Amino acid sequence: MAARNLSGFLVLVLVIAICEAAFVFHPITDAHRSAALDLFTPLDGSFSSLEEAYEALRSFEILGIDKKPDIRSTTCHSVLETLGSSSSSPKDLYHALRVNGILKCEVKEELFEGIVLSLKAIVSSASSLLEFYYSIGSLALIKDQSSNANVLLSDAAGVFRSIKALSQSDGRWRYGSNNPESSTSAAGLAFKALAGVIALASSEIDQAMLGTLKNDISKLFDSVEKYDDGAFYFDEKVVEAHEHQGPLSTTASVVRGITALADVTSGNIKLPGDKILGLAKFFLGIGVPGDTKDFFNQIDSLASLENNRVSVPLILSLPATVLSLSKKDQLKVKVNTVLGSNSPPLTVKLVRASRSGSKDGSIIESQDLKFDKESDSHFLDLPKTVDVGKFVFVFEVVLHDSELEKVYATGGQTQVPVFITGFIKVENAEIAVLDSDLGSVESLKKLDFAGESIVLLSANHLQKLRLSFQLTTPLGLAFKPHQLVEKLVRLQVFLKLRHETKVDHIFVVGNSGKKFEILLDFLGLVEKFYYLSGSYDIELTVGDTVMENSFLKAIGKIELDLPEAPEKAPRPPLQPVDPYSRYGPKAEISHIFRAPEKRPPKELSLAFLGLTFVPLVGFLIGLLCLGVNFKNFPSSAVPATFAILFHLGIAAVLLLYVLFWLKLDLFTTLKVLGFLGAFLLFVGHRILSHLASSSAKLKSA
Amino acid sequence: MARSTGKDAQALFHSLRSAYAATPTNLKIIDLYVVFAVSTAFIQVAYMAFVGSFPFNSFLSGVLSCIGTAVLAVCLRIQVNKENKEFKLKLESIYRHKVLSGISADAERDLPAERAFADFVLCNLVLHLVIINFLG
Missing domain, CATH: 2.60.40.10 (Immunoglobulins)
Structure with missing residues (x-):
């Protein structure tokens, strides 16, 4: 009982230790790269849809994986097929164009012009958010891919207004005018579409409209939710069973929308730096997702955060949060962007370090960490006054170039729990x-x-x-x-x-x-x-x-x-049976054989064997005494041959019996005996009848 | 009294011996063979009495082989013995058709010793096939 309590307690301790470890976020590493190659594996040289193909290609592109599977020819084939077909929906066109953006398939300019015309018609008649999103997204993609096509929207302000008309007062969006439910991820799609509209506008969009948009964004950020570890995320308020999107895809949608918007308005839209950092932490906190969709959402969102022009999150991470005093470990800190690339020149400051959970003063205060170019990390030797225990280290990132502070989101002070271990003397x-x-x-x-x-x-x-x-x-x-x-x-x-x-x-x-x-x-x-x-x-x-x-x-x-x-x-309680013993070897089964009979000593048996020959010897001696001779043996050639054959036949049968005793079976023996018997009968008859006739003659004579 | 008994026994033994000396040689050979077979069987029985009958089928085979061949030898002796009139008379009926067919009845009345010997050999072979089979 006590032992079980103890083990349960230890498990709890471990769980807590793991939970606390999650406070430290690490940028994307090679674990993601190998996971990407495992997750995105094409079947028979192609992905099942262009959407999946895009997710795979985009993830490989962001992670900088060169050794990607070769799917270019088959995928380009289906891209051209989709673009050439008149029945393709804006959604199909959008995915095809996105794939084309990466693979650069050879698409003819005339094809683009035809698509642009039909897309513009869809834009002007669209009523639902998804129609706007896909058609405007496609137009924006064509703008990048074709030099000639006239993709600019003449009535950009009108389109902007019709999208904006779907917005709700709390910053969320509706999917259509006849769909009363508002959604957070729809807001993300709307932002992305609006960013497309601004990019495609032939004339400047009214600043007042952008002002209302800023208002929408700040309202949307009011609904952002927060984890204890400082991660921010968006979630749908109304969970619809048939179209449920988790926090990951919702947050990814919003992040894509606002970063796209921030890019096209070139700094007009301000995003709160700590929230951006919180969103980045949310994506990094998931670890490596096992699902392709989640993986793509995570990587794509982190890429949009890293490449946005407004505030790039910098992630402070510790390679080790357990420092050993006996090994004289150094405190090491790394600062990277979310995708793991190097940060601009900066100084990491240890604001203070205090014993976790106690009110005593801090043991270290405002120390600057030294930068080591080789390992690209900041380090600090622990002062001698530091004893073992659990501490909270508070770091602050100070950029050398104060201009850059507007571009990078460092999130102020970062708290990291650190264990300092040592040798305890008994x-x-x-x-x-x-x-x-x-x-x-x-x-x-x-x-x-x-x-x-x-x-x-x-x-x-x-x-x-x-x-x-x-x-x-x-x-x-x-x-x-x-x-x-x-x-x-x-x-x-x-x-x-x-x-x-x-x-x-x-x-x-x-x-x-x-x-x-x-x-x-x-x-x-x-x-x-x-x-x-x-x-x-x-x-x-x-x-x-x-x-x-x-x-x-x-x-x-x-x-x-x-x-x-x-x-x-x-x-005393019975000892619990070890559950693994069930799978262990079973007790050996010993077979009981009848004990062998007692045998006499070998000499005795041999002596009796010799004794059994004594009568035979006596018999032979007796024969000699009687004066037995072979005078009656036939003298002429033919009967003599038969006589010899007769005796040989008997000898052969006796030999066969010996063989039968030693190794042959009954059937073989009988078969051979059949032949030998017939032979013996024949020669025996001949010789014996010869003897009989000769003795009869003798008598009659 | 005792002396006379000894003398009588001696006389009896002597007369038996002299009577046996008149027996034909071939019958003597068969007698010797019977004695050989029976004494071999006796030795095996003695072995069993000493040691035990563990491979019982082997023991049985050994003893029965000896007894069987001794019995067969006795049968042979009966047939070969010329003085066995009774045996011959019985056989007469079998050979009657030959008598009728004109062959000398006197010559046929003697059972050919060779025929009896052939029976003996055949029976011995069959007996020993069974014995070997049983030997194990």
Whole structure:
């Protein structure tokens, strides 16, 4: 139980640590580049639609990926097809032109002129925002791609007004005049369309109109939402199930709109720098999205933020927020644009650094970081007075060229949580067994955590166990939990007693001023220990986020002599079965074979084998005694041959039997025996009938 | 009394021996063969009594092979023995058709020893096929 609590607690600590790590934003890195190549993979040499093709090509372009898949020929083919078709909608044309803008397919000028005429007709008759957006967007794209086509709108002010007519009082837009619901991402589309109108206008747009537009933007920014970490984002107020757009695509739409607008009005529209920085942080805070749409929205929006002419966000990031005192780590800070390119010359100032969560004064104040050209980072050696702990560092970015301050958004002061870790010394560690009534020390042992030595103690239920030690920081101060209290991150000191039967008990070691001390009164713990006498292993755990030498150490064994368990005493809990053991090897199955029969000694068997030959020998000797001879053996050639064949046949059959015994099976044996038998019958008949006839003759004679 | 019994036994033994000496040689060979087979069987039984009958089928095969061949040899001896009139008379009926066909009845009345020997060989081969099969 206690162990589970502990692990849950550690998980919580980790989660918090991860959440806090997210406070530090990092610019786009190579992780995005490799992710882009994984995400945007064409099927059979092309993407399923021109929109997807554009998203892929644009992402590769922004990230500067050269090794992109070769889709030019197939994609250009479908671009020309779309542009040439009279049934293409403005949306199709828009995507085709966007792809063409990157791939520079060879499109004939006449084709553009035809498209421009039909688009202008759509613009003048359009009623919905999307029609305006796609047709004006297409015209603006043609303006960049064709030198001859006359794309300028003669009635720019009229178009501007009809788009503006769809705006709402809170800065959001409607998709059409008969659609009463307003949307934030529609506002982004409207800004983009309006930026297109201003760019395409044949005459200057009225400044009063631009003034109302500025008003709309500032109203829209009133509805911006904020995360705790300083990231800003836009979200739809009304969530429509069928067309839901998340905060990412909504924010991306707005960012594209306002940056486009800021570009064409060349500085007339001011955007609040901290909000721009907040939006950039929002996009960077997502990490690497796993979806192509999200990925494109993130990268494209960051690119528009980086390339806008009004305020370019600069991101201050720390390669490491955990600094080790024992390794003499330097404080390093990098300042980059969102896409990771270098910043203009600037100085990073450490305004102050203070212990997180405490009111004591700051430990470092207004220090300028030195700039290192090689690693392109700003660094500072930590002063000697810095001790371990969790700190908040406040940085400020000061641009060398004050003119540039209007162009770059640095966001004022940036707070970064920094952990400074170090080696914590354990001192005056001792473990003692005390007598309960008098409190006198029965046995006291010093503990040395550096060595491997363990102590052996013994105690009964009337005694107490006392463990005490001190922790000191590198600066020589007592290392106390209250120094570190920051939410749940705190020093953890546990003492664990584990019985031989794996039943363990965990105690939290308390802190009294300078010392850590725990006093275990075994009398009160008898029931908790389930009356289990015997040897207990003692383990001590000391750990903290800023402690580099956190340890879990077996410090010794204690032989406990506890009273017998009464009848109703609680039983020790069963040890949980290790869930992984299910997948482990099963117990080996041993097969039971019949034990072999007892065999006689080999010599005895051989002796009897010899003995069985004795009658044979006797038989042969008997034959000799009887005077057996071969006189009756046929003397003429033919019967003699048959006689020999007869005996050979019998010998062959007997040999076959031996083979049958040794290796042949019954069927083979019978087959061969069939032939041999027939042969034997034949020769046997011949020789025996010859003998019979000769003996009959002998008799008759 | 005891002496006379010994003498009588001796006399009996002697007369038996002299009577047996008159037996034809080929019958003596068969007798010797029977003795050989039975004593081999006896040795195997003795082995079993000493050691145990563990490969019981092997033991049975060995003993039955000996007993079987001894029995067959005895059968051979019965047929070959010329004094076995009874056996011959029985056979007479079998050969009656030959008597009728004009062949000398006297010559045919003796069962050819070769025929009996052929039976003996055939039966032994069949017996040992079974024995080997059973030997394991």
